[in-house]
Amino acid sequence: MAVFFQQIYNGLLRFTSLKSIKFKSNRKGYFPSVGFLSDERKNALEDTLGVAIIKKEYFEQALTHRSYLHCIPEGNDYLSNERLEFLGDSILGMVVAEYLFLLHTNSLEGKLSKMRSWLVNKRSLALCAHKLGLDEFLMMSYSAEKSLKQGSESILEDTLEAVIAAIYLDTGLENARDFIVNSMLPIMMSNSVMVDKNFKSILLEKVQADGKQAPEYGVLEESGPDHDKEFIVAVYVDEEVIGKGWGKSKKQAEQAAAKNAIEAYLEIN
Numbered sequence: 283m284a285v286f287f288q289q290i291y292n293g294l295l296r297f298t299s300l301k302s303i304k305f306k307s308n309r310k311g312y313f314p315s316v317g318f319l320s321d322e323r324k325n326a327l328e329d330t331l332g333v334a335i336i337k338k339e340y341f342e343q344a345l346t347h348r349s350y351l352h353c354i355p356e357g358n359d360y361l362s363n364e365r366l367e368f369l370g371d372s373i374l375g376m377v378v379a380e381y382l383f384l385l386h387t388n389s390l391e392g393k394l395s396k397m398r399s400w401l402v403n404k405r406s407l408a409l410c411a412h413k414l415g416l417d418e419f420l421m422m423s424y425s426a427e428k429s430l431k432q433g434s435e436s437i438l439e440d441t442l443e444a445v446i447a448a449i450y451l452d453t454g455l456e457n458a459r460d461f462i463v464n465s466m467l468p469i470m471m472s473n474s475v476m477v478d479k480n481f482k483s484i485l486l487e488k489v490q491a492d493g494k495q496a497p498e499y500g501v502l503e504e505s506g507p508d509h510d511k512e513f514i515v516a517v518y519v520d521e522e523v524i525g526k527g528w529g530k531s532k533k534q535a536e537q538a539a540a541k542n543a544i545e546a547y548l549e550i551n
Contacts, residue, residue, distance in 0.1 A: 313339040314359055316346060318421055330415050332465055333449055333457060340366075340452050344444035345416075347437060349423035363444035370443035373450055377462045378402055401470055408435035410466045411442040442466075481540035488544065489519050497543070499536045502526065515539045 319327065319338045328335050335341055348362035378401050382394050389397075400406070411417065417430065420441055430437050450458040485497055503514040515535035517525045525543025529535030 312361060312365070313337070313343055315339050316342040316354070316360060316421075318342060319345075323419070327419055330419070331445065331449070331461065333453065333461055335452060337452050340448035341445065344448040345419050345421055345441065347420060347422035347426055347441070349426040350421040353421075353423055363441060366444035366447040367440045368447075369450070370445065370447035373446050373455070373458055374443060374462060375402060377459050378467075381463060381467070401467070404435045404439050406470050407439040407442050410469045411438035413469045414442075414465065416441050416445065481537050481544060485517070485540045485544050494519055497524075497540070499539065501532065501535075517543045519543075 316339075319342050324335055324338050324341075327341060343361055344363050344366050346360065346362050348364060351360060351362055354360055375398070378398055379394070382389075382397050382401075386394060386397070417438060420430075420437070422430070422437070426437060446458055446462065449461050482497070489495070489497060498518045499515055500518065501513055502516050504511065506512045510530075512528065512530060513532050513535040514526060514528050515532065515538075516523045517527075517536070517539040524546055525539045525541075527535045527538025527540070527542055529538050
């Protein structure tokens with residue numbers, strides 16, 4: 283049966299010209315007016331983002347967290363910002379890659395990839411969204427708002443990527459690029475996100491440069507209920523403990539242990 287469908291699929295591709303396929307625009311149907319961006323709020327958002335807004339429906343969807351859909355009367359065909367987040371993530375990655383490629387003309391692929399990962403991550407995007415004040419415009423449920431206040435970064439990260447897509451759809455790629463380069467990157471640079479925070483990777487490079495075995499990590503202590511665990515982890519080099527760290531997850535504790543180990547390692551060597 284699978285072979286049969288594969289033959290049909292290949293046959294369709296064989297006789298169908300991609301140029302003849304007509305893609306129907308979904309912009310109007312997928313961007314109904316929600317109504318929470320009044321003219322006054324739209325003007326405030328324009329000032330916040332530093333962009334002119336033509337079609338505010340794009341931005342209403344970009345600022346609609348999925349939890350807010352349950353707060354809207356049933357029967358309305360509204361969407362959350364998840365589709366826009368998908369598009370914005372790709373635009374952001376392309377613009378940042380282009381920026382680093384043109385700025386660091388002598389850097390090789392590995393270094394450029396590392397710098398991009400420092401910039402495009404949950405922490406830096408959430409930081410930008412907070413500094414820009416996007417949380418003041420975001421529409422979400424009470425529980426999501428509570429989660430945001432407790433430090434959930436994914437909500438702000440996703441919103442910022444969705445806003446990038448909204449700018450792109452509304453006024454084009456150049457304006458989206460200007461927003462990323464002129465509004466987002468300065469925030470990232472001024473808050474020192476262009477620093478390698480992967481302490482495990484740094485420690486690995488240092489000990490291997492001295493001809494030693496790769497560090498190993500072990501949990502020394504685990505406490506707390508399942509929903510609120512705490513871990514104490516030790517990092518070993520040549521079977522010797524060179525650092526310990528605490529965290530709410532094993533990964534966080536390992537990074538803390540590696541950070542402390544680097545400091546101790548530098549003092550010894």
